[in-house]
Amino acid sequence: MSAFTQLQDIMAAALEIPADAIREDSTMEEIEEWDSLGHVHIMVALEQAFDLYMDVEDFAELDSVPAILQYLASENAA
Amino acid sequence: MKISDTQFDKLLALQSAQDIKNQLALRSMVPSPQQAGKLRRHLATLGEARAVRLGIVHTYTSELLDPWLHFSAALNGLSLDIYHAPYGTTVQEATGQSGLCQHTPDVTLLLLTREDLHPALQAPAACINAADRQDIQAQATQALSGLVRQFRAAVAGHIIVTVLPAQPPPGLGLYDVMAEQSEYQWWNQIKGDITRELREQFSGVSYLDLDQLVMQCGRDNFFDARLWYSSVFPYAADGGLAVANAVTTLAASIHHTRAKVIVVDADNTLWGGVIGEDGINGIALGQEYPGRAFVDFQKRLLSLQQRGFILALCSKNNPDDLNEVLLNHPHQLLKNEHFAAQRVNWQPKPDNLRAIAEELNLGLDSFIFVDDSDYECSAVRHSLPEVDVIQVPSRATDIPSCLDALARLEIVSLTAEDLQKTAMYAQERMRRTQLEQLSDTGGSIEDYLQSLNMRMTVRLDDASAVARLAQLTQKTNQFNLTTRRYGEKDIAGMIDAADFSVYHFSLEDNFGNSGIVGLAIVERANGEQARLDTFLMSCRVIGRMAEQAFLSTIVRNLGSAGVQALVAEYIPTRKNILVEHFLPENGFAVAENGVYARRLDAGDAGEPGKDFPIIIEGPL
Numbered sequence: 115m116s117a118f119t120q121l122q123d124i125m126a127a128a129l130e131i132p133a134d135a136i137r138e139d140s141t142m143e144e145i146e147e148w149d150s151l152g153h154v155h156i157m158v159a160l161e162q163a164f165d166l167y168m169d170v171e172d173f174a175e176l177d178s179v180p181a182i183l184q185y186l187a188s189e190n191a192a
Numbered sequence: 193m194k195i196s197d198t199q200f201d202k203l204l205a206l207q208s209a210q211d212i213k214n215q216l217a218l219r220s221m222v223p224s225p226q227q228a229g230k231l232r233r234h235l236a237t238l239g240e241a242r243a244v245r246l247g248i249v250h251t252y253t254s255e256l257l258d259p260w261l262h263f264s265a266a267l268n269g270l271s272l273d274i275y276h277a278p279y280g281t282t283v284q285e286a287t288g289q290s291g292l293c294q295h296t297p298d299v300t301l302l303l304l305t306r307e308d309l310h311p312a313l314q315a316p317a318a319c320i321n322a323a324d325r326q327d328i329q330a331q332a333t334q335a336l337s338g339l340v341r342q343f344r345a346a347v348a349g350h351i352i353v354t355v356l357p358a359q360p361p362p363g364l365g366l367y368d369v370m371a372e373q374s375e376y377q378w379w380n381q382i383k384g385d386i387t388r389e390l391r392e393q394f395s396g397v398s399y400l401d402l403d404q405l406v407m408q409c410g411r412d413n414f415f416d417a418r419l420w421y422s423s424v425f426p427y428a429a430d431g432g433l434a435v436a437n438a439v440t441t442l443a444a445s446i447h448h449t450r451a452k453v454i455v456v457d458a459d460n461t462l463w464g465g466v467i468g469e470d471g472i473n474g475i476a477l478g479q480e481y482p483g484r485a486f487v488d489f490q491k492r493l494l495s496l497q498q499r500g501f502i503l504a505l506c507s508k509n510n511p512d513d514l515n516e517v518l519l520n521h522p523h524q525l526l527k528n529e530h531f532a533a534q535r536v537n538w539q540p541k542p543d544n545l546r547a548i549a550e551e552l553n554l555g556l557d558s559f560i561f562v563d564d565s566d567y568e569c570s571a572v573r574h575s576l577p578e579v580d581v582i583q584v585p586s587r588a589t590d591i592p593s594c595l596d597a598l599a600r601l602e603i604v605s606l607t608a609e610d611l612q613k614t615a616m617y618a619q620e621r622m623r624r625t626q627l628e629q630l631s632d633t634g635g636s637i638e639d640y641l642q643s644l645n646m647r648m649t650v651r652l653d654d655a656s657a658v659a660r661l662a663q664l665t666q667k668t669n670q671f672n673l674t675t676r677r678y679g680e681k682d683i684a685g686m687i688d689a690a691d692f693s694v695y696h697f698s699l700e701d702n703f704g705n706s707g708i709v710g711l712a713i714v715e716r717a718n719g720e721q722a723r724l725d726t727f728l729m730s731c732r733v734i735g736r737m738a739e740q741a742f743l744s745t746i747v748r749n750l751g752s753a754g755v756q757a758l759v760a761e762y763i764p765t766r767k768n769i770l771v772e773h774f775l776p777e778n779g780f781a782v783a784e785n786g787v788y789a790r791r792l793d794a795g796d797a798g799e800p801g802k803d804f805p806i807i808i809e810g811p812l
Contacts, residue, residue: 127226151255154423155225162194162224162429170418 117183124163125179128155141178153177164191195221200230209235210580210598213267217597218590220409222429228263241271244443247297247347249277249285251308252356253425260436267437268444268599282308286342298349299443302339305356309335309382316363317375325378333385337393344394348681350446350604351397352439353390355383356426357406359415379403395658395680398442398604405434444599450667451580451600452558453532454496455545458507458514460564461584461591462490462526467513478523482588489592490525496595497530499603500610502552502617504533506544506561511536532617541568542575552617553731555669555767560600605659605680609707616732619703641736641805644701648738650745650810653687653694660708661696664728669767671739672728673760673774691716692725693750695811697742699733709733710742714750714758722750724760734770741804743778749811751792759789 118138126133129147142148148156157173160166160182166189176182195203199221206212212231215221223231235241246261248254254276265272275295277285282304285292292300306313309332312320320328336353343351362368362375369376387399406414414431427435459466463486464476476483497503503526507514514536517524528534533551535544541563549556557578563569564584573581585594595601603610623644630640651657662680669675678686686692693714699706710733713726729739750758760775762768780788 124226127224127229130229150423154256154419154425155259158419158429159225163226165194168418170422173418173422 117186118179120163121179121182121186124159125156128152128159136179138179138183156182160186164189166191193220193222195223195227200227203231204234207238209238209267209269210582213597214582214594216267218585218593220430222433223263225259228259232263232266235266239269241266241269242447243273244270244447245273245275245295245298245349246439246443247275247277247292247295247300248303249282249292249300249343250303251280251282251305252303253279253423254303256419256423256425257427257432257436260432261440264433264437264440265443268440269448270440270444272440282339283342286339286346288346290346293346297347298447299439300343300347300349300351301439302343302351302353303356304336304354306358306379309333309355309386317378318363318371318373320373322373329378329382329385332382333389336386337389340390340394340397344397344681349396349679350443351394352400352442353397354400354402354435355386357403357414359411359417359420359426361411395662395684396604400438400442402435405431405438409434441597441599441602442604445602446604448600449557451501451560451598452554452667453502453504453548453552454493454560454562454595454601455504455506455548456493457563457565457568457584458505458509458517458536461562462486462524463517464588467517468509472516472521475517475521476588477517477521483523485588485591487523487525489594492592492595494525494530496601497614498611499601500606500613501601502532502554502613503530504535504548504552505531506535506541506548506563508538508541509536529618530614532614540571542572545572545576545579553670553734558667560595560598562595605663607660607663607707609660609663612707616704616706620732622703623701638805644703644736644805646699646701646736646738646806648697648699648741648745648806648808648810649812650695650697650742650808652749652811654696655684655687657696657708658684658687661694661711664696664708664711664730665726668728668730669765670731670770671734672726672765672768673724673771674726674763675765675768676726678726686713693722695742695746695749697738697745697810699736699738699806706730706733710738712742712746714746716755719754720756722755722758724758727760737804737806739774740778741806741808744804745808745811747779747790747792755792757789757791759783759787761787 122133122136125136129152131147135145142153157168161168164186172185176185203212203215206215258274261272261274275291275297277292284290310328312328313332340351340353364371364374368374390397390399409430413428414434415426416428419425456462464482465474467475477486493503518528533548535548545556545559545561549559556576559579560582561572561579562582562584569581569583572579580600582594585591626643627640630643658680661683662678665676665678683694687694695712696708697710698708709730711726711728712724715723715725717723747758760780762772762775764772775788780790783789
């Protein structure tokens, strides 16, 4: 499974939306359910899925699919 | 703890929500959001969920709890419709037009912090001197009590109060517990005051002690500082799940049919091994492992008896072998007197359960069956689907806690009757023996009833009995004319209302006191006519003419207050066929639409020509 499809599944479960609503270039602004609460759900889900411990400072920056993918790659997570 | 893929596949293979809940609890497993979603979908295929409306009033972020609430609701056989009050509002939500009231919640959850109780609780406790502490303690209790009073007046249904535990360890560190100004000790005093106030002043209000959940999870697993600082949400995954699970477990214990009886097997359940093969000296029960685990399980069963559940024993054994353990094994805690009924024989267990249900006069849907054997568990599941079956785990270390996660074994109040229940069933056994002896010597039922020396006490609008009366409406299925279920708040309201009269009775005889076992609620529509809203009696006192004596006391009391007619109805259910003819047999004539009526103005409002072998006192 590619990093993106893995992330797609995680985000879909966290936001309770269909996986295909999340595209490789989606941003927080474009997805209605990805509000500030939804964002925390995604962060918590990422930590659990990839065994990460993220900084609060990272939370704010990871506001798009590309940003998250880049972060996961830099953490060698996905 | 995270759930590995292998563990997760095993969870998905389980075929009951209770088994899944037990497994999660046993290994402190916390699913990821994806796993929680999959489990929810699996749980939805296993059975109908009961819809419950939850209202949350909070002074910290609560919306992030939703996934955990929905997940643990599914584990507990519920589906939630959740309303979150606007952030930080409290009393504003306790008014008629608030979002909370519009939501008409079945359960209202108050998520408060210590500072909400008193601003001084923001400061480190060590900074507050002893004299101020007493005032603060009293004011904090009053503040919470006042808040709960407003919510109690505004919403029906159950109210769950929580106060967020302190996130840092106590101010004085490891020395704290030793210190005169200990924060830990002080908080426990405050909590003691608060819970006493809630217990004595309110009905339908529970304090859910989050401190217990912190102990269960550990402080570091319970809180997440990052979510607290970034989103004012205090809970880590473990904490969020624990809080959600406690809330939904309480909600489930209120909304599901109450359990009353725990039927336990003996071999490999109360002790390790098989008494018929291993002998009294060979079974595992005592101070060594695995015997210690079984001793601990017996202690848990005794605690459950103290919560008001009746224990019964059902084992395939020679009665003499089993009795020897009950009488003579030095580490056997559960004795004959702890079991309200016993079936030790070689009959199929479903037959034995039916016989126990008949003996105790309780429905099988109030039974929880605990057995180690695959065969017996599936036999009972198959023949008696209304019985909750708990299979004793194969690892002895897992056995003591195997009933801990059962929502139906949680209680939200504890009455004097609960504590005496098994003693009352033992008295009933003695009554039966007396009846058998009398009939052997040619005595009649009347002789038997006379020999009991029964005394009935009837009370009217007794506010001290609210918890028990609500419980009776919830639990009584057979001798119940209308089967209307009422919460404590409803009962308290009717006791206060001028146009309602709430009667109850207790019955004493040579063998003991029944406690409160009968309830009648009468609504006086106008001066002349009254309506019998509820008339019920616990099956514990059936067959002693108590129902006629109770009805005639009420009739006399209403008649002397100028009521001329009492209308009543019989609402048939699957279980109350017992009282189908009660009204016509007791002076009521059929009126319209299946409603019955009885004139009370015939001078003697009692039962002419009918003598009760009961001395009646009251209504007091």
